[in-house]
Amino acid sequence: MRIMSFKPGHDGAIAALDATAAELIYSYEAEKDSFPRYSTITPITVLDAAGRLDALPDVIAVGGWENIGRSVAAGYYGIAQGSDVVGEKTIFGRKVHFYSSTHERSHLWGSYGMSPFPVGMPCYALIWEGDLGDFYEIDERLQVVHLGKVMARPGSKYAFLYALADPKFTLPKLQLRYEDAGKLMALCAYGQTGEADRDEQALMDFLLPRDIVLYSLGKEDLCDSPYYNIGVTHQKFTNLAKRFSDAIFDSFHTFAKKNLTKGYPLLISGGCGLNCEWNRRWLETNLFSDVFIPPCSNDTGSAIGTAVDAMRHFTGKAKIKWNVYSGQPFTLDEFDRTGLEVHPLDYGQVASALLDDKVIGWVQGNCEIGPRALGNRSILAAPFSKATHERLNRIKNREGFRPIAPVCLEQDVALHFDLARPSPYMLFFQKVLDSRLEAVTHVDGTARAQTVSRDQNKRLFQLLTAFKAKSGVGVLCNTSLNFNGAGFINRASDLLAYARATGLDGFVINDAFYLLKGPPVA
Structure with missing residues (x-):
């Protein structure tokens, strides 16, 4: 069937x-x-x-x-x-x-x-997204019980907060930008933990209990708020972002601690499942035998x-x-090879280019499912320099406060990150232990690492191994290969246009390594 x-x-x-x-x-x-x-x-x-x-x-x-x-x-x-x-x-x-x-x-x-849990194992499930914020229990006979709604529309509230502070946000009621939630997650790292002050508490008391955000509230309705168009990098706002984020998580954690007491594994789904800080905190609660979030x-x-x-x-x-690599196959259409050096793929040659601070597009097989680049539609670079972090955000046309994620050999992850388990889908924050990894260390000392084993992604594993042989470190910068505001690049002509427009030094498509001649775009 x-x-x-x-x-x-x-x-x-x-x-x-x-x-x-x-x-x-x-x-x-x-x-x-x-x-x-x-x-x-x-x-x-x-x-x-x-x-x-x-x-x-x-x-x-x-x-x-x-x-x-x-x-x-x-x-x-x-x-x-x-x-x-x-x-x-x-x-x-x-x-x-x-x-x-x-x-x-x-x-x-x-x-x-x-x-990955066996058939018949009962599970708890959390769905938190733009609309839903609920816990469930699935028993051994696949019967589902709704355990309770903790908060309506946590994802929409999270995105709304970013819009409130952003002078560039001018959309009317009924509209939010889907990308703002991820940006707020990055900004939380700039905020200070601690008790909410009067202004923070007043806004949280107003927003968090509301059942409806989009249909009853627009940004202009809060034009008297001290956070209205304050600017997303203002310290007063980043403090609010951190405490607002903590308040959302604490609401769900309090409910779970009281009502989810059987020690089952926890399944997490919905857009809030991409919040790596919240995912890390669910692991650390020790309420569940394990935590699984699909990519x-x-x-x-x-x-x-x-x-x-x-x-x-x-x-x-x-x-x-x-398999996470179950998306569309790459289209090797016709493209102009003028100004390109073409070499058979040699992992040592690519590793040397990366160690020489070249930024390389990396394409293999089918693309990843989900929004995270996991080594088949990636931009790769050496992880050692803040300048590399800045260059990658320029290539991506992203705000400078956005972090760059690392990809790491699974067997080496504990050498570089405070992570005691594989993280193949890049869904958990962890502390960076290796001070050399400046390009992938966020302002709060964390990173969102992807781990790679030979069985999981053989070619990326081979490249990381080659890079480790030359640098001593089996870690690279890994960010998604895409035009700003678009999904993954999936055809050769688009990749070449992107490389020339943004200043990539080269790219790999399956078994071929293409280097652009001439100086890169800064």
């Missing part, structure tokens, strides 16, 4: 499952191939995804959604019986099964299906979650085999 699943709305994606083998075939995200970030599904995405299947799927699944107050398919909310839709559709003259379940369920079953914890994973839910409905199985 083949299942093809669609996620409508922003972060659009199409996933295919082989339900007989309980295995993910692919997950194609609409933003990949340099489409705008958070794109909805396009005809191109549908055609590309359909082309990977050799026959019509047996099941078409559509994740529930809500658009301007109108439900799409099964809608946004609900986990109880009746929160799915089962029927038939005729596709190109052939009847297929149709399945839809709510967006809430897509997060729940996506995190459960992708988790596509935000809505990019919802098509997978709906497919898992459909598989559970038709087969009774809810665990899948999957």
Whole structure:
């Protein structure tokens, strides 16, 4: 049985499952191939995804959604019986099964299906995102109990705070920028811990209990706030950001400490699952036997979650085999090789170039699922210099306060970072122990490391090993290969245009290493 699943709305994606083998075939995200970030599904995405299947799927699944107050398919909310839709559709003259379940369920079953815990092991689940902020329990028979709503719309409140302080934010009610939550996470590192002052407490008391943010509150409604257009790097605002972030986490932690007492593992999904500081703190609570966050914890994973839910409905199985490199294959289209030196891939040669402070695009195989570059659509650089950090943010056209993440050999991670476990999906903050790693050390002394083993990503492992042989350190800077405001670059002509426009010194595509002749753009 083949299942093809669609996620409508922003972060659009199409996933295919082989339900007989309980295995993910692919997950194609609409933003990949340099489409705008958070794109909805396009005809191109549908055609590309359909082309990977050799026959019509047996099941078409559509994740529930809500658009301007109108439900799409099964809608946004609900986990109880009746929160799915089962029927038939005729596709190109052939009847297929149709399945839809709510967006809430897509997060729940996506995190459960992708988790490494054995079948029959009960789990707790946390969904926190733009709308939902809830805990659940999934028992050994796959029965789900809603344990309670802690806070409505934690993700929207988090993004709204950044917008309030940013003079460049001028959108009206009903609109926030999806990227602002990640920026606020970076700014929290500049804030000071401690008790909230009067202004901070007043704003938190106003925002955090509100059930509705987007539909009832606009930035201009708070024009009298001392934080209105104060500037996102102002110390008064970064202090607020840190304490606001802590207050959100503390609300959920207090609930969990009281109500989640069985020691089960915790599954985390929703956009807030990309907050690496919160993820680290969940590990450190010791409330759970383990914590799992999928690399596509935000809505990019919802098509997978709906497919898992459909598989559970038709087969009774809810665990899948999957690989993080299940996205679109790279398109090696025609591009102008004028001004390029082309060499067969030699890991030692690339390592030497990196050690010589060259910045290199790195492309291998299929792209990653989820928003983090994990070594198949990456920009790599040596990790030793603050100047490299600054150059990478210029290449990325990003604010200077944004950190650059490291990628590290898994067997060496404890030498460089306060991390006692693998972190293959770059989802936890940890303290940097190695003072040489200036390019990847954030202002508060932390980093968001990805660990790499030979089995996980053989080619990136080989490059890190070669770099370690030359530098003594199996660590590199790793940031995503994308035009600003777009998904991963996924074709050779775009990569060359990007390299020439931004000043990359070269790039690797599978087995070939391309170096640009002439001085790099500063």
